[in-house]
Ligand SMILES: Nc1ncnc2c1ncn2[C@@H]1O[C@H](COP(=O)(O)OP(=O)(O)OP(=O)(O)O)[C@@H](O)[C@H]1O
């Protein structure tokens with residue numbers, strides 16, 4: 001039986017990722033093992049799970065250090081790694097939006113500054129619109145940028161809208177909807193085809209049973 005390595009994201013997608021794999025009997029109780037261990041071996045199924053930063057998942061998969069991985073569509077669109085996106089897992093739903101101060105929605109500034117954790121997505125969005133902007137890359141707390149004069153708008157993720165609201169911001173435009181995706185290394189799809197396809201099939205059945213919508 002081919003050995004398979006799966007890169008799972010630490011952070012907010014972690015729990016549902018564990019659940020979706022556990023639910024189809026692919027592994028047993030890995031949640032109990034997470035602690036600070038970054039490598040989990042499932043003996044019974046000859047499966048390795050590695051726990052990595054969400055934005056590193058496509059890197060592990062592209063390079064074949066993992067055969068499969070779970071990450072947000074936002075990360076895939078930002079990084080454009082060379083791997084197959086095979087399944088929408090249905091959880092981790094959120095929206096990528098342009099947002100800014102409540103009272104400035106109708107200010108049509110040229111050359112505005114855009115703060116974001118997603119510079120490639122922001123650049124492509126404004127390029128398509130034919131607007132010239134300055135992209136300012138941040139690593140978090142992006143909603144702060146317009147409050148302190150670092151930028152006029154932000155391109156960021158919204159789920160409940162609480163963070164925007166609590167910082168006096170509002171959605172100006174929606175760019176796309178995101179959810180967690182299953183991705184596969186291109187070579188593994190061929191060389192470990194039987195096992196990879198079996199895992200995709202099992203996960204697809206679990207997802208279609210509606211257990212993981214959120
Ligand atoms: N507020 C949110 N609600 C729902 N899903 C979200 C939210 N924020 C992010 N996500 C989704 O979850 C994924 C992981 O987010 P998480 O906050 O765990 O990591 P991160 O801090 O963005 O990652 P990194 O540490 O690699 O920068 C995102 O790529 C996105 O798809």
Ligand SMILES: O=P(O)(O)OC[C@H]1O[C@H](OP(=O)(O)OP(=O)(O)O)[C@H](O)[C@@H]1O
Pocket residue numbers: 139140141142143156157158159160161162163164
């Ligand atoms: O609409 P909401 O439900 O409020 O969620 C949106 C917030 O969640 C994410 O931030 P995260 O918690 O990952 O923090 P960070 O980006 O500042 O690290 C995102 O960047 C928003 O700030």
